Amino acid sequence: MDRRTFFKASLAGGAALATGAASCPAQARGNKDLPPEALGLLFDSTLCVGCKACVAACKEANDMPPEFSTKDQYWDTPLDLSGKTLNVIKAYRNGTMEAKDRVENGFAFSKKSCMHCVDPSCVSACPVSAMQKDPKTGVVTYDKDACIGCRYCVAACPFGVPRFTYDKAIPQISKCQLCVHRLKDGKYAACAEVCPTGATLYGTVADIKKEIARRKTLEPGKQAMFPRGRLGGPDQSYPNVVGKYLDHTYGEKEFGGTQMLMLSGVPFEKLGYPDLPPRSDAALSETLQHTLYGGLIAPIAVLGALTFVARRNVKPEDEEGEQHGK
């Protein structure tokens, strides 16, 4: 091989790589920001009594089929999120289960439904824009007519939220969309609407954060007023005993933040919520992709270098015998 060709090619390739690397800082992407009118839920585990009215209301509002986990199939008894269940209440149980919201010999409830991440992995993963985050409300929606059923969102979500109907010839993804279809009738998330204790509360993330701050100033064990339904809606507040909150508000920092925020008396990992870093995986993944492929600069530069070298080295088939025999 002629050294000169190789040298030139190396130079061109090096330049291409350098271009790619140079574009790196500009392409690095941090976590996304909370949309201006972000909507969300507040789940306060200390208020939840485990009645599962929210599970039933969710089924009805979203027209989802029942799911059975008992031998006699009398009523809907989902144990986890699934293709048929968008919202579920789970219980943490320990020892004798004497006291609520206690780790030792205690119990607590947790809600599982879409967290509506500020920077969702499912939206970043989806190759066909079937998963979208509303630029105004931040609600993460799913469009089955766009979906190809690759299940990258199912695999990517750290909360295990998007589910898939494996038993269907025409399957789809199932996930909570914060009842956006009910907004036009002046209604809101069914789970919050029916919650008798206000454990699940609907509102703007700004209002929810204010409410969280208020609850943390309350004195545990004393009586206080707790809103129900929707923050900023008609007053449905009622008196209840203040729970012993942990300092940690789940969803405030985790994974770049989520629009469902949670308060609890027991650590969140006991409630089945993963300990996640503050940086979203979507930010990491997209930084990588944009560094390599931003503006297609690096690929085009490398292609140029490769074409230059290949042009010298590729001989038309007919001459091949002689060319490669030298």
Added chain:
Amino acid sequence: MANNHAHAPAPLGGSLLTPFTLLLGALSAIAGIILAYRFFYGLGAVTNINDGYPWGIWVAYDVVVGSALACGGFVMALLVYIFNKGQYHPLVRPALLASLFGYTLAGVSVIFDLGRWWNFWHIFWPGYAQVNSVMFEVAVCITAYIVVMWIEFSPAFLEKIGMKDVKRKLDKLLFFFIALGVLLPSMHQSSLGSLLVIFGQQIHPLWQSGMLLPVIYLMTAVLLGFAVVIFEATLSSTGFGRPLETKVLTPLSRIMWGLLASYVALRVLDLLWRGALGTAFAATWQAFWFWVEMACFIVPLATLASDSARRSASKLFTAAVLLMAGGMLLRINGFLVGYQTGDGWHYFPSFAELMVTVGIIAFEILAYIVFVRKFPVLPAAQPATR
């Protein structure tokens, strides 16, 4: 090289109906029947995938491993046309053919796994296409590469079907397609690793290399390309009763060895840097499979260390098989063994699921046999025995 003209590719000829091809045909047919069932009754009716393991072997093996095992054509093109190592030219066409089938089948098998496959075109359609998705890059790039490979390979059959003019014109432009044929697999083979970045800590630390994932997957894809060329050259020599090509494979394996050494070094340094190596000594299945994977890379590194070892056809073949297993395990480990999405989820492929994968491999081999017998692929040579 005086015997150069003997290297011009020629069809092998011979009978297509043998017990072996019949077996391959039967296996392909069984896969076809299972797939028909899958399209009527859903993915759950034939596979064991679930919401904890939404991707099974149809993704991890058929696409991720399958396309990596089909990197022979890419690596040979890189070596011959970019690094101008003309002596490996006889290996290009057979490698390219195997890649062509490997990739085409990997591409087609994506459809089997897609729940809403009729929307597949959305990936390429402006308005639907979501360019931030790693999956988008993988899909577009693999599709483009399959097209490019058919173009690259077309000289082998254009002449046969009487399109000499097209062939002549194409010959003049071939260098561009060859350049694309080196760029595209570099892009998507690395991106197959990048797919795991967004899984974050759902991937066991032994395989969650973050920003290094694309480098690790690309390096092993090239390694697999080398290994597969050695594997296929040896098999088709014995299978079709042709002389062994050890003379070409020995220098080839020297390049492969250098790359292997740098890969093992990078892999270990990455684990050390991230402080993940400790988890390799825990009593877990992940740790077990990690060591099996690493052994598949480290053993060939030791056995092929000397030039004399690289002249032994059997040592070369064994090393190639080990490397293929290693590259395969890296991918299976990353996508399945090391994928941890919470307690209570299990996955092991069902029999029907496995038979589809087996059927796809059988069909690939069958198509390869038909092509080399009918079209000028393998270098013409006097059969050693016949």
